[in-house]
Amino acid sequence: MDLSPILSPLNDAQRAAVTAPVGPMLVLAGAGSGKTRVLTHRIAWLIQVEGASPHSILAVTFTNKAAGEMRARIEGLLGIPGAALWVGTFHGIAHRLLRLHWREAGLPQGFQILDAEDQLRMVRKLLRSQGLDESRWIPREVVWFINHQKDEGLRPKALKDGNDPTRRQFIRLYHDYEEACARAGVVDFAELLLRAFELLRDNPEVLRHYRARFRHVLVDEFQDTNAIQYAWMKLLAGSDGAPYIVADDDQSIYRWRGARVENLQQFQRDWPQAQLFRLEQNYRSTGNILQAANALIAHNAGRLGKNLWTSGGHGEPIRLYAAFNERDEADFVTQRIRDHMQQGGERRDIAILYRSNAQSRVFEEAFLSARIPYKVYGGLRFFERAEVKDALAYLRLLANRDDDASFERVVNLPTRGIGAKSLGELRVAAREQGSSLWRAATAAVASQALGGRATAALAGFLQLIERMAADAAPLVLHEQVDLVLTASGLIEHHRREKAERGEARVENLEELVSAARGFEPEGELPPLDAFLAHAALESGEGQAGEWEDCVQMMTLHTAKGLEFPVVFICGMEDGLFPHQRSLNDLDGLEEERRLCYVGMTRAMRQLYLTYAEQRRLHGSDSYGQASRFITELPEDLVEEVRPRIRLGRPYAAPTAAAHHRPGRRAVASEPVAPGMRLGARVRHGKFGEGTVLNVEGQGPQARIQVNFERQGTKWLMLAYANLEALS
DNA sequence: CGTGGGCGGATTTTT
DNA sequence: TCCGCCCACG
Numbered sequence: 001m002d003l004s005p006i007l008s009p010l011n012d013a014q015r016a017a018v019t020a021p022v023g024p025m026l027v028l029a030g031a032g033s034g035k036t037r038v039l040t041h042r043i044a045w046l047i048q049v050e051g052a053s054p055h056s057i058l059a060v061t062f063t064n065k066a067a068g069e070m071r072a073r074i075e076g077l078l079g080i081p082g083a084a085l086w087v088g089t090f091h092g093i094a095h096r097l098l099r100l101h102w103r104e105a106g107l108p109q110g111f112q113i114l115d116a117e118d119q120l121r122m123v124r125k126l127l128r129s130q131g132l133d134e135s136r137w138i139p140r141e142v143v144w145f146i147n148h149q150k151d152e153g154l155r156p157k158a159l160k161d162g163n164d165p166t167r168r169q170f171i172r173l174y175h176d177y178e179e180a181c182a183r184a185g186v187v188d189f190a191e192l193l194l195r196a197f198e199l200l201r202d203n204p205e206v207l208r209h210y211r212a213r214f215r216h217v218l219v220d221e222f223q224d225t226n227a228i229q230y231a232w233m234k235l236l237a238g239s240d241g242a243p244y245i246v247a248d249d250d251q252s253i254y255r256w257r258g259a260r261v262e263n264l265q266q267f268q269r270d271w272p273q274a275q276l277f278r279l280e281q282n283y284r285s286t287g288n289i290l291q292a293a294n295a296l297i298a299h300n301a302g303r304l305g306k307n308l309w310t311s312g313g314h315g316e317p318i319r320l321y322a323a324f325n326e327r328d329e330a331d332f333v334t335q336r337i338r339d340h341m342q343q344g345g346e347r348r349d350i351a352i353l354y355r356s357n358a359q360s361r362v363f364e365e366a367f368l369s370a371r372i373p374y375k376v377y378g379g380l381r382f383f384e385r386a387e388v389k390d391a392l393a394y395l396r397l398l399a400n401r402d403d404d405a406s407f408e409r410v411v412n413l414p415t416r417g418i419g420a421k422s423l424g425e426l427r428v429a430a431r432e433q434g435s436s437l438w439r440a441a442t443a444a445v446a447s448q449a450l451g452g453r454a455t456a457a458l459a460g461f462l463q464l465i466e467r468m469a470a471d472a473a474p475l476v477l478h479e480q481v482d483l484v485l486t487a488s489g490l491i492e493h494h495r496r497e498k499a500e501r502g503e504a505r506v507e508n509l510e511e512l513v514s515a516a517r518g519f520e521p522e523g524e525l526p527p528l529d530a531f532l533a534h535a536a537l538e539s540g541e542g543q544a545g546e547w548e549d550c551v552q553m554m555t556l557h558t559a560k561g562l563e564f565p566v567v568f569i570c571g572m573e574d575g576l577f578p579h580q581r582s583l584n585d586l587d588g589l590e591e592e593r594r595l596c597y598v599g600m601t602r603a604m605r606q607l608y609l610t611y612a613e614q615r616r617l618h619g620s621d622s623y624g625q626a627s628r629f630i631t632e633l634p635e636d637l638v639e640e641v642r643p644r645i646r647l648g649r650p651y652a653a654p655t656a657a658a659h660h661r662p663g664r665r666a667v668a669s670e671p672v673a674p675g676m677r678l679g680a681r682v683r684h685g686k687f688g689e690g691t692v693l694n695v696e697g698q699g700p701q702a703r704i705q706v707n708f709e710r711q712g713t714k715w716l717m718l719a720y721a722n723l724e725a726l727s
Numbered sequence: 728c729g730t731g732g733g734c735g736g737a738t739t740t741t742t
Numbered sequence: 743t744c745c746g747c748c749c750a751c752g
């Protein structure tokens with residue numbers, strides 16, 4: 001058998017990890033060290049050399065994208081379709097198990113999946129129905145509490161209130177929320193995982209079956225697993241099993257959503273015989289970038305320890321730019337992008353990374369006026385758009401009449417005279433009967449319990465749904481979707497809307513029909529159910545328009561797993577990155593540092609770090625110090641880029657607005673005062689040293705704004721300030 | 728029943 | 743500053 005496709009692309013460490021004898025294993029894989037390659041080649045190795053059946057392999061990831069890539073690479077390697085392999089996300093696999101074993105899991109056969117927004121609505125409804133004040137019981141916090149408990153594997157019964165009335169209320173809400181979900185036959189994301197765990201835990205024959213089947217459980221990005229994911233994996237693999245775990249503790253950036261890096265140590269305790277491999281050779285970045293990243297992450301305590309190296313050259317130094325303000329920061333990046341393009345580079349080579357989404361706006365404005373195409377990642381995804389969710393809600397009602405969230409969403413959309421009052425009465429009735437809204441509505445129509453008009457309207461709605469269901473039954477999926485859009489009046493509704501917005505919505509709805517047309521259901525589910533699950537589990541990344549050559553903009557979190565020749569990490573100021581809310585907490589600070597490490601290791605050839613002395617955020621100005629992460633980098637690897645001085649001499653500092661309005665050159669009149677340009681260092685007799693942030697006015701009227709290191713920011717009359725220019 | 732204005736809040740995100 | 747949400751009004 002020719003094993004060279006599997007083995008020849010591997011270095012020694014990778015090959016050792018791929019060819020190790022079957023047994024529990026932990027692969028510590030640094031950024032850019034070929035983690036996915038090891039995982040996929042291991043699977044190929046298991047099948048081709050160890051004689052494992054594709055049937056016996058379960059590979060788990062966190063994102064659909066990662067799962068898709070892995071499947072594609074395995075298929076390429078083995079040259080066979082990988083249909084027999086179970087490759088998917090934790091949620092996707094949990095869903096698959098629950099569909100197969102809905103009865104044992106205690107779910108209705110046609111259960112539906114709530115996404116984050118549905119869940120929030122559901123909790124809001126619950127709070128309202130109990131007459132609770134939403135400013136006291138904040139829906140988001142209730143959701144957070146519920147999800148957090150589920151992530152920890154805890155049901156309401158298992159929770160103690162510790163005599164804390166607030167906590168008692170939260171637990172009660174969790175309990176009531178569960179009942180509401182059960183009544184509606186819906187499960188949220190966290191519930192998928194918890195149920196899948198309980199399914200195995202409480203059904204010995206099911207567990208036995210899957211343990212016997214999945215002899216090879218492989219987990220990617222293991223440092224991101226939460227408690228329930230770990231418990232599920234442990235149960236499935238069994239203590240005598242051979243889980244194959246790939247992880248990088250230095251890239252653990254999701255502690256805040258329940259991920260536990262400690263699972264790595266737990267894994268070593270639960271499988272003490274597990275072999276440990278380290279992948280430290282990096283194929284992505286230059287030596288300088290790696291050295292800097294290593295130096296940064298070395299400031300974290302309690303790491304498993306890992307040092308990335310490369311056989312390539314040092315490359316260019318890391319460049320640091322201290323901008324006057326956020327606009328100057330954007331202008332600097334713009335200029336560097338132009339340079340890059342002039343040297344024949346492509347825009348898609350470049351990524352702008354930032355800590356929080358709000359930072360993208362300034363860059364967008366700068367790029368718009370500089371006519372640089374860009375793409376911002378992380379907005380609303382296709383299946384999350386309101387109009388798409390409306391349409392999906394109709395489809396979900398067709399699949400499951402008891403889905404209350406969907407019922408509420410569309411019962412009066414487009415408006416058909418079923419107002420808040422009737423709906424309120426329905427809710428009360430449903431709660432009293434312990435039934436779904438649909439059943440309560442049917443009963444209310446039969447008994448004429450509501451007013452005449454409302455009853456007629458409601459009866460119309462019920463008939464509409466039943467008629468749609470009947471008409472849709474013989475159709476293929478995309479025709480069903482099309483039918484629902486027309487019959488429900490949704491398309492018509494949006495056509496009547498104000499031009500621009502309505503048009504976009506109609507287009508999105510038409511896109512939904514195409515999505516249904518292109519959808520290939522796999523498995524035994526009816527196509528409609530499969531499509532709905534797909535819509536909930538895959539938010540629809542990667543729609544049209546992907547391939548224009550664009551500058552890539554995203555948060556540092558989103559950038560994990562990606563790589564770019566040129567990376568800008570922007571907004572490197574204490575308070576922004578590391579974020580304000582992590583400054584006072586060591587664990588939080590370490591996670592921010594890992595986030596910075598993740599960002600730096602995205603860069604292949606060039607890495608820029610920028611920060612702004614002055615930043616306008618949330619409408620008010622703040623004055624930041626450079627991020628502590630910058631000072632944690634070795635000085636000899638970092639080259640500070642000085643603000644360029646136009647025409648080769650200090651120019652009259654224009655007002656900030658004039659300076660930054662694109663296309664309008666700063667008018668180079670007489671220098672206000674020598675050395676008083678923006679960004680210059682100055683000394684004041686009383687206030688000490690500082691940086692010039694802004695200059696306004698001319699001659700004797702001129703005022704200057706300086707950020708003094710000790711005294712903060714002040715406006716001074718230039719004529720009287722007696723500032724001394726430093727170097 | 729739909730919209731506009733006032734108010735408060737404003738990391739990070741996948742599924 | 744800006745966005746989303748709630749309520750009051752037309």
